[in-house]
Amino acid sequence: QMIFNADEAHNIVKECIESILGKADYNHNKVNQWTAAIVEQSLTHLVKLGKTYKYIVTCAVMQRSGAGLHTANSCFWDTTTDGTCTVRWENRTMNCIVNVFAVAILL
Amino acid sequence: PPGPRKSFPVAAVDEILRDVLGSSLREQRYEAERCREMVKDIAEVIKARVKELMVPRYKVVVVTHIGQLNEQSMQIGSRCLWDPASDTFSSYVFKNSSLFALAVVYAVYFE
Numbered sequence: 244q245m246i247f248n249a250d251e252a253h254n255i256v257k258e259c260i261e262s263i264l265g266k267a268d269y270n271h272n273k274v275n276q277w278t279a280a281i282v283e284q285s286l287t288h289l290v291k292l293g294k295t296y297k298y299i300v301t302c303a304v305m306q307r308s309g310a311g312l313h314t315a316n317s318c319f320w321d322t323t324t325d326g327t328c329t330v331r332w333e334n335r336t337m338n339c340i341v342n343v344f345a346v347a348i349l350l
Numbered sequence: 351p352p353g354p355r356k357s358f359p360v361a362a363v364d365e366i367l368r369d370v371l372g373s374s375l376r377e378q379r380y381e382a383e384r385c386r387e388m389v390k391d392i393a394e395v396i397k398a399r400v401k402e403l404m405v406p407r408y409k410v411v412v413v414t415h416i417g418q419l420n421e422q423s424m425q426i427g428s429r430c431l432w433d434p435a436s437d438t439f440s441s442y443v444f445k446n447s448s449l450f451a452l453a454v455v456y457a458v459y460f461e
Contacts, residue, residue, distance in 0.1 A: 274425040282429040290431060297437065299456050301413055301428035308422035312415065313386050317393035319401055320409040321460075327411075344411045346432075346458045 245294060247326025247345045252289065256300075256330045256341050259284040269306040269337040278302045281341060289343065296325075299344040307336055320346055354436050358405055358457040366399045367442035367453045380418040380449040389416045392453065400455055411456040419449055432458055 263280050267273070282300045289298050305312055316327065324347035332339045374392055378384070393414040400410050415426065430437065436459035444451040 269423070271423045274423070275427075278425050278427040279429075282427060286429055286431050297430070297432040297458050299411055299428060299430045299432075299458075301426070301454070303415065303424065303426040305417070305424035306422040308420050310418040310420040310422045311380065311382050311385065312417040312424075313382075313389040314413065314415045315390040315393040316414070317390075317397040317412045318410065319397055320411070325409065342413060344456070346409050346411070346460075348461050 245324050245347060247296070247324070249326055249328040251292070252328045252343045252345070253330055255288045256285050256328070256343060257332065259288065260330065260332045260339055260341060264304070264332070264334065264337065264339060268335070274304050278304055281339070285341065285343065289345075295348055296345040297348055299346070301342045303340045305338045307333070307338055312338070314340060314342075316342065316344075318344065354407060354459050356405055358408055358438050359403055360438055360440050362403055363400060363440040363455050364442065366396060367440060367455065370396050370399065371442055371444040371451050371453055375444055375446065375449065375451055378446070378449065385416045385449065389414050392451070396453060396455065405457070407460045409458045409460055411458070413454045413456075415452045417450055419445070419447070426452060428454070430456065433461070436461070
């Protein structure tokens with residue numbers, strides 16, 4: 244039976260964030276296309292794993308100003324097959340949090 | 351092709367989000383420790399109330415954010431790889447003078 248490989252997803256997402264935000268400074272005009280690119284690239288790579296999952300990827304990018312941000316999740320699913328991973332990343336000017344939720348389907 | 355017999359009640363979930371966020375946070379000021387706990391509690395309460403709707407064969411993912419309202423800028427987005435004929439989501443943003451909160455419920459049909 245299929246189980247969710249959180250480490251594999253973590254690495255995929257971390258690379259996507261690095262490639263899109265790596266050298267950038269927070270820019271209000273670009274942040275919309277950055278979050279879109281991070282989630283779309285992450286999804287594309289996850290799909291290439293070829294597993295029978297539906298995926299939900301969320302991304303929050305915030306300017307580093309000392310303000311606090313908390314996030315939580317609660318899932319009603321099949322804990323033997325479904326799973327989640329959270330990637331936290333930051334540079335000098337911004338924070339990024341990406342969540343991946345993988346929901347198994349029967350085929 | 352077979353699909354869900356009962357479609358997911360998005361309007362009922364919108365109402366749950368508005369009710370839970372509003373009643374939990376209306377008078378709350380941003381405090382790090384309190385909000386760290388509340389963000390988890392709120393996710394659990396929302397999940398429990400969505401489960402009460404008893405929609406067969408749907409899996410549910412609830413994501414909550416609570417943040418301090420300073421002068422900072424932020425962007426939160428998501429994308430889903432799923433079946434748009436059966437899968438859906440609902441979201442709600444709450445703000446007061448001190449904090450903001452976002453709650454999103456994703457409903458995924460177990461086909």
